[in-house]
Amino acid sequence: MQLLNMINFNHLSIILFILPVYQMLFYVVQLFTLRSKKNPVRRLLGFFMLLMLFYILINTSKYFGYSISYKYLFLIQLPVLLAIIPTLCRYVMRITNTSNKYNKSIALYYLPSFSVFALSVIAILLMDSDQKNIFLHSETLLKGNIFQISDFFTIIFILGNFVLITVQVILSSVQYKQIILHIKAIRKKNNASFPWLELSWLHFTFISVIAFVIINVTMNFINPEYNAVWAKVFNVGILITSGLAGYFSYKQDNLYNEVIGLTADKKSSDTSSVSESNFIPVQQDNNLVTLSDEETKEIIIKLQYYLVKDKPFLDRKLRIADVSRAIGISKRKLSYVINREMEKNFYAIINKHRVLEAKVMLKKPQYKIYNLEAIAEMVGFQSKSSFNACFKQITGVTPSDFRKKNNSLINGNNQ
Numbered sequence: 001m002q003l004l005n006m007i008n009f010n011h012l013s014i015i016l017f018i019l020p021v022y023q024m025l026f027y028v029v030q031l032f033t034l035r036s037k038k039n040p041v042r043r044l045l046g047f048f049m050l051l052m053l054f055y056i057l058i059n060t061s062k063y064f065g066y067s068i069s070y071k072y073l074f075l076i077q078l079p080v081l082l083a084i085i086p087t088l089c090r091y092v093m094r095i096t097n098t099s100n101k102y103n104k105s106i107a108l109y110y111l112p113s114f115s116v117f118a119l120s121v122i123a124i125l126l127m128d129s130d131q132k133n134i135f136l137h138s139e140t141l142l143k144g145n146i147f148q149i150s151d152f153f154t155i156i157f158i159l160g161n162f163v164l165i166t167v168q169v170i171l172s173s174v175q176y177k178q179i180i181l182h183i184k185a186i187r188k189k190n191n192a193s194f195p196w197l198e199l200s201w202l203h204f205t206f207i208s209v210i211a212f213v214i215i216n217v218t219m220n221f222i223n224p225e226y227n228a229v230w231a232k233v234f235n236v237g238i239l240i241t242s243g244l245a246g247y248f249s250y251k252q253d254n255l256y257n258e259v260i261g262l263t264a265d266k267k268s269s270d271t272s273s274v275s276e277s278n279f280i281p282v283q284q285d286n287n288l289v290t291l292s293d294e295e296t297k298e299i300i301i302k303l304q305y306y307l308v309k310d311k312p313f314l315d316r317k318l319r320i321a322d323v324s325r326a327i328g329i330s331k332r333k334l335s336y337v338i339n340r341e342m343e344k345n346f347y348a349i350i351n352k353h354r355v356l357e358a359k360v361m362l363k364k365p366q367y368k369i370y371n372l373e374a375i376a377e378m379v380g381f382q383s384k385s386s387f388n389a390c391f392k393q394i395t396g397v398t399p400s401d402f403r404k405k406n407n408s409l410i411n412g413n414n415q
Helices: 002-006 009-033 040-063 067-095 111-125 129-136 138-142 151-189 199-222 228-265 293-310 320-327 331-341 346-363 372-378 384-395 399-414
Strands: none
Touching: 009 040, 009 228, 040 067, 040 199, 040 228, 067 111, 067 151, 067 199, 067 228, 111 151, 151 199, 199 228, 293 320, 293 331, 293 346, 320 331, 331 346, 346 372, 346 384, 346 399, 372 384, 372 399, 384 399
């Protein structure tokens, strides 16, 4: 209770401004510190997260009264906001493999952002001395009195915040709906298609980013710094939308890399659910690793024994670093043996053991009470869709067909 009394209304405002910054910074650092050189999906995900973080930082500098910083950041504030939705759309198209279906120039996606920035620069160049003095007077910008600077700035402000953002939201929503219908139509024919894609997570990401943009546009019009309550309401909205976007997109990224690991190992297969992906996750650079045949054989034996005996693959968060620590082999050496000597991918090995474990469960009568989603979770898969894809890739049948066939054999033997 004493702690609550110490936190007054002003302290709460500061906390609500700072929390979204640290929240987005966490996701951006996670995405950019992970290797993404050959993963265009992660690059786009990291880029639109970075744009959201940058916009939050610009807003924070404004509402905290950093006049010098905001004076220079003002020109790119609206262009950054206008770049978020196009980057989100490119991310959605890339992860759903519909880039060719909606093939457009990158410059076309970012034309509104570039145009507003160019118009803002032109507006400054066309200012007379009085208007430049108003522009350089920090209080005018910090209080959001953009209409006092010039008529040209007023037009740019309305054009960007109302017209262009509205068009972006409508067009992106229509395109997103078309993509989802396309995915569902393919999955209806083959439920193992797009195994790396969890639609509910993608929905949360898309809706959260759109809501983030709409909230910030509304803030630009209302100027809530004059109303402490409204300022807190908007910041709670930013905190929630940016948090949901980061959380679900990060989960989707982990699932993508898990499933594509199996794709890379089976890239010669003609299974449609896997051949739809052209992306192979980045592997560690193992060129400097040299091992004797005896060392290589010893590492393979240790790895296989550990996987069979301890079943670490049941942990859905298992990473190669966890396995390397458990068997006492450096991550670099283990990665080298798996990729170069065994000619496999780490996730392909892990998912194969998960499928073998699932086959055992699906055959045992005591597991009949569990549905396939529960079985998938028990053996370490992050979603039913990835479980279906990996199971079919390895066994040639879906888990449901495997269970039905096994049940029919048991019933036939009992008769």
